Amino acid sequence: MSSVPTLQVRNLRTEFATRAGTLRAVNDVSFTLERGRILGLVGESGSGKSVTGFSIMGLVDAPGRVTGGEVLFQGRDITKIKPRELRQLQGNRIAMIFQDPMMTLNPVLRVDTQMIEAVRAHTSASKAQARERARETLAMMGIASPDERLQAYPHQLSGGMRQRVAIATAMLHRPDLIIADEPTTALDVTIQAQILSEVQKLARQQGTALIWITHDLSVVAGLADEVAVMYAGRIVEQGGVDAVLDSPLHPYTAGLIGSLPANNRRGSRLQQIPGMTPNMLQLPPGCAFAARCTRATAACQAQPEQTEPLPGRLVRCFHPALTASAPSTLGATAPQGLEARV
Amino acid sequence: MIGWLLRRLVQAVVVVLLMTVIVFVGLHAIGNPVDILIGQDVDQVERARIIAQLGFDQPLWRQYLGFVGGALQGNLGVSFVYNVPAIELILQRLPATLELAIAALVIAVVLGVPLGLLAGLYPESWFSKSIMAGSIVGFSLPTFWVGLMLIMTFSVSLGMLPSSGRGQTVEFLGAQWSFLTTDGLRHMLLPAINLSLFKISLVIRLTRAGVREVLPLDYVKFARAKGLSPLRVVGLHVLRNTMIPLVTVLGLELGSTIAFAVVTESIFSWPGAGKLILDSINALDRPVIVSYLVVVVCLFVTLNLIVDILYKVLDPRVRLEGAA
Amino acid sequence: MSGTNTPANAPVGTAPAAALRQPSPWRAHVADFLASRLALFGLIVAVVLILAALVAPWITPQNPYDLQQLDVLDARQPPGSANGLASFHYLLGTDGQGRDLYSAILYGLRISLLVGVGSALIAGVVGTLLGLLAAYAGGKTDTIIMRVVDLILSFPSILVAMMILAYLGKGVGNVVLTLVILEWAYYARTARGQALVERRREYVEAARCLDIPNWRIMVRHILPNCLPPLIVIGTLQIARAITLEATLSFLGLGVPVTEPSLGLLISNGYQFMLSGQYWISFYPGIALLVTIVAINLVGDRLRDVLNPRNTR
Numbered sequence: 001m002s003s004v005p006t007l008q009v010r011n012l013r014t015e016f017a018t019r020a021g022t023l024r025a026v027n028d029v030s031f032t033l034e035r036g037r038i039l040g041l042v043g044e045s046g047s048g049k050s051v052t053g054f055s056i057m058g059l060v061d062a063p064g065r066v067t068g069g070e071v072l073f074q075g076r077d078i079t080k081i082k083p084r085e086l087r088q089l090q091g092n093r094i095a096m097i098f099q100d101p102m103m104t105l106n107p108v109l110r111v112d113t114q115m116i117e118a119v120r121a122h123t124s125a126s127k128a129q130a131r132e133r134a135r136e137t138l139a140m141m142g143i144a145s146p147d148e149r150l151q152a153y154p155h156q157l158s159g160g161m162r163q164r165v166a167i168a169t170a171m172l173h174r175p176d177l178i179i180a181d182e183p184t185t186a187l188d189v190t191i192q193a194q195i196l197s198e199v200q201k202l203a204r205q206q207g208t209a210l211i212w213i214t215h216d217l218s219v220v221a222g223l224a225d226e227v228a229v230m231y232a233g234r235i236v237e238q239g240g241v242d243a244v245l246d247s248p249l250h251p252y253t254a255g256l257i258g259s260l261p262a263n264n265r266r267g268s269r270l271q272q273i274p275g276m277t278p279n280m281l282q283l284p285p286g287c288a289f290a291a292r293c294t295r296a297t298a299a300c301q302a303q304p305e306q307t308e309p310l311p312g313r314l315v316r317c318f319h320p321a322l323t324a325s326a327p328s329t330l331g332a333t334a335p336q337g338l339e340a341r342v
Numbered sequence: 343m344i345g346w347l348l349r350r351l352v353q354a355v356v357v358v359l360l361m362t363v364i365v366f367v368g369l370h371a372i373g374n375p376v377d378i379l380i381g382q383d384v385d386q387v388e389r390a391r392i393i394a395q396l397g398f399d400q401p402l403w404r405q406y407l408g409f410v411g412g413a414l415q416g417n418l419g420v421s422f423v424y425n426v427p428a429i430e431l432i433l434q435r436l437p438a439t440l441e442l443a444i445a446a447l448v449i450a451v452v453l454g455v456p457l458g459l460l461a462g463l464y465p466e467s468w469f470s471k472s473i474m475a476g477s478i479v480g481f482s483l484p485t486f487w488v489g490l491m492l493i494m495t496f497s498v499s500l501g502m503l504p505s506s507g508r509g510q511t512v513e514f515l516g517a518q519w520s521f522l523t524t525d526g527l528r529h530m531l532l533p534a535i536n537l538s539l540f541k542i543s544l545v546i547r548l549t550r551a552g553v554r555e556v557l558p559l560d561y562v563k564f565a566r567a568k569g570l571s572p573l574r575v576v577g578l579h580v581l582r583n584t585m586i587p588l589v590t591v592l593g594l595e596l597g598s599t600i601a602f603a604v605v606t607e608s609i610f611s612w613p614g615a616g617k618l619i620l621d622s623i624n625a626l627d628r629p630v631i632v633s634y635l636v637v638v639v640c641l642f643v644t645l646n647l648i649v650d651i652l653y654k655v656l657d658p659r660v661r662l663e664g665a666a
Numbered sequence: 667m668s669g670t671n672t673p674a675n676a677p678v679g680t681a682p683a684a685a686l687r688q689p690s691p692w693r694a695h696v697a698d699f700l701a702s703r704l705a706l707f708g709l710i711v712a713v714v715l716i717l718a719a720l721v722a723p724w725i726t727p728q729n730p731y732d733l734q735q736l737d738v739l740d741a742r743q744p745p746g747s748a749n750g751l752a753s754f755h756y757l758l759g760t761d762g763q764g765r766d767l768y769s770a771i772l773y774g775l776r777i778s779l780l781v782g783v784g785s786a787l788i789a790g791v792v793g794t795l796l797g798l799l800a801a802y803a804g805g806k807t808d809t810i811i812m813r814v815v816d817l818i819l820s821f822p823s824i825l826v827a828m829m830i831l832a833y834l835g836k837g838v839g840n841v842v843l844t845l846v847i848l849e850w851a852y853y854a855r856t857a858r859g860q861a862l863v864e865r866r867r868e869y870v871e872a873a874r875c876l877d878i879p880n881w882r883i884m885v886r887h888i889l890p891n892c893l894p895p896l897i898v899i900g901t902l903q904i905a906r907a908i909t910l911e912a913t914l915s916f917l918g919l920g921v922p923v924t925e926p927s928l929g930l931l932i933s934n935g936y937q938f939m940l941s942g943q944y945w946i947s948f949y950p951g952i953a954l955l956v957t958i959v960a961i962n963l964v965g966d967r968l969r970d971v972l973n974p975r976n977t978r
Contacts, residue, residue: 057567061558088569089569090568090569091567091568095568096564098563098567104564105564106561108658108659109578109579109582117574117578121571121574357817475963478959482955482959484909484913484954484958485913486912486916486933490939493939498940498942598822601821602822604824604828604917605913605917608917620917623828623919624832642820642821
């Protein structure tokens with residue numbers, strides 16, 4: 001039944017034609033997502049994680065374009081299909097949740113209008129039937145008094161409620177894959193925790209594969225099964241979430257983990273990764289992280305290929321930290337595993 | 343809400359009063375209409391009689407007060423030229439102007455919105471660029487010259503459409519309207535097109551700007567992510583948000599269209615209020631001028647008020663204060 | 667703002683020296699402007715017309731305003747016909763009074779341009795000063811000036827112009843005055859808006875700390891930053907003024923009959939149109955149209971180029 005993975009991304013490349021040159025936002029990205037699994041896609045802003053999500057969804061706008069690779073959804077390459085066929089999948093088998101719930105919902109249309117149209121785009125339901133479906137899904141999300149919510153306009157709902165509506169909209173057709181682009185970043189921490197647990201429960205129940213795009217490692221720790229770390233358009237490390245967070249192979253991953261406030265002792269200086277993210281229009285020919293890496297050598301002038309030094313652990317680095325006692329990039333304490341679960 | 347409404351009403355009344363004072367005083371300074379009306383060969387006695395009859399021998403402030411008093415009773419003076427109550431004259435001719443102005447705006451919207459939409463959706467296409475260039479030509483064309491050319495082409499050379507007058511009218515709600523008859527519509531077509539030219543350009547540009555602003559926003563992307571057909575995404579999500587500012591601008595433009603109809607009415611001999619005011623200015627028919635201005639000011643002020651209210655109604659964010 | 671598409675790209679330690687080598691913003695603007703062939707075309711046409719109008723007395727066979735040079739017997743001659751003395755050809759025909767249309771158009775163009783540019787300049791200076799004054803003085807001065815601006819702008823210009831001209835009577839000077847009264851409000855509003863924004867900037871505070879007098883700050887520091895939108899408005903206003911003057915003259919309220927501007931020429935020719943002598947209205951109309959379109963093309967492009975909000 002689940003012999004075909006829900007999603008297989010192979011060597012995906014997305015480029016933007018800007019006045020200053022071609023910007024490769026997604027550069028040779030590959031990963032696989034099995035049915036019902038949750039992948040955390042982590043990276044700083046500008047790392048290309050959101051564009052990866054859009055590329056999978058087929059929502060990259062001009063001047064951007066998917067220029068290479070394949071996105072196999074249930075075995076079928078959706079970068080090569082006709083727009084009409086893609087639309088049949090969007091919102092139906094593959095759904096997306098965006099970051100800012102304020103701007104995700106059209107402010108001049110009621111919530112029920114926006115949910116009903118999503119239902120009727122893929123089924124021949126009547127308005128009443130569609131409305132019932134919407135109501136049902138809202139209730140499934142644990143939203144009290146769904147009828148009131150349906151009658152409301154987006155600005156009348158709180159931020160957390162709006163995001164729940166967006167998630168419910170994504171769940172309307174019980175999709176096989178949901179791509180969530182930083183959906184809780186704009187919400188406050190308590191709501192964030194609620195939504196995370198709700199989404200996780202839903203995913204397990206429905207068997208929905210989930211890609212959770214975020215810059216926040218602590219979110220990934222409690223939610224995901226696998227994690228992929230992106231830097232300057234490439235995935236630099238992938239693997240099971242516990243393994244990666246306990247013993248990161250790539251210096252950037254180690255740096256991210258180390259810079260979390262929870263990982264730093266009280267009163268001592270917060271650890272930071274030195275340097276700045278590179279200018280995507282002027283990337284060095286070799287490893288993009290080399291300029292900020294304490295383990296960098298002359299070898300790093302070349303582009304590291306993806307290797308599998310340990311089973312299930314993929315990394316792009318000439319000097320992965322294969323032993324727990326390998327020197328970290330930060331020189332202070334070795335990175336701690338994340339214990340706090342959201 | 344009520345408080346705001348009341349404040350706006352008071353504001354409006356003040357503006358109207360101010361206008362009447364300015365106009366009244368200004369007109370007094372222009373000249374003595376008696377000279378125009380009466381001519382040189384009337385003797386002194388007759389002249390004095392007419393002056394007294396028209397109240398010109400009174401001091402200005404008295405004339406003004408008399409005017410205001412009369413206005414409150416709905417009487418704004420009697421036309422010197424036609425010897426009919428001025429307000430009646432104006433209200434009689436107003437429907438013709440309104441018809442023309444509204445027809446012009448309808449044409450502008452029907453033609454302008456789709457063109458602007460296309461220009462906004464495909465900004466780099468040659469089609470869009472030519473629409474934009476065309477819109478510049480559109481608002482550069484002097485209305486009167488276009489009117490002449492329209493007459494030349496359609497009336498004189500092709501003989502297809504009439505070049506003057508209003509055609510058959512039908513009574514409706516106490517006024518004469520010509521859009522209800524085919525003949526009337528034939529007469530209205532050229533002047534309405536003429537008047538609409540300027541507005542089409544405006545609508546095209548506004549729509550295009552609105553579309554370009556709305557298109558990259560998140561909710562449009564989300565609509566596409568739901569798998570909605572492009573038609574629905576554009577037709578509902580994009581258009582609805584673009585329409586709100588457009589409607590408000592158009593509402594305000596209605597007022598200026600009505601005023602600008604003067605030129606079109608003059609070329610096409612369209613018997614509207616615009617032609618009336620032009621003739622009245624040349625004849626210094628003061629009561630008509632004053633009444634026209636009062637009516638126009640009231641119209642403007644009402645339009646502004648309606649547009650303000652309309653904006654509150656159309657945009658749910660403004661309408662419903664307070665979140666759940 | 668809400669675009670979730672284009673990724674950020676932070677520059678990696680650009681050397682400070684690079685910033686000093688940037689070209690002056692004006693050169694970038696000029697380059698941007700010229701990138702549009704349409705605008706370039708408009709600019710060329712406008713310049714040609716202005717030059718033609720300036721040298722009109724030298725390139726026309728006749729002074730159409732000198733009644734002695736007109737021959738009524740030559741009235742309503744079609745384009746290309748010779749004049750009575752066979753000394754030159756009426757390139758574009760003659761009008762109802764026997765004026766050579768080609769000459770009349772060029773001289774009429776002079777008036778149109780004079781009125782348009784003149785009123786825009788005067789209104790621009792007056793309006794900008796008042797706008798800056800309102801911004802800087804604040805309080806009652808600001809309120810009064812802005813109320814007057816609102817009043818003027820809320821009424822259709824054609825009506826106000828008709829009223830004023832009815833009072834003042836015909837004449838080029840009066841038309842210019844009328845247009846100035848109408849137009850200064852646009853400049854005032856924009857100048858004030860810009861000045862209010864600039865006033866909050868740090869360089870103004872710095873200047874004040876140095877005890878530089880207010881008016882000096884306004885003129886030397888704030889004014890240059892207000893110029894771009896004012897230039898745009900000025901250009902578009904020139905076109906507007908020309909159109910308005912033509913319309914008023916057409917309605918018989920503008921320039922006197924003996925010195926017809928393009929609008930009056932068109933108006934005079936109206937009566938002959940129905941009998942097929944189209945050229946009397948047509949050619950002046952084309953001239954007017956081309957002038958206005960050219961200026962609007964330039965103004966439109968300027969607006970795109972000088973608008974800071976414009977991202978491509």
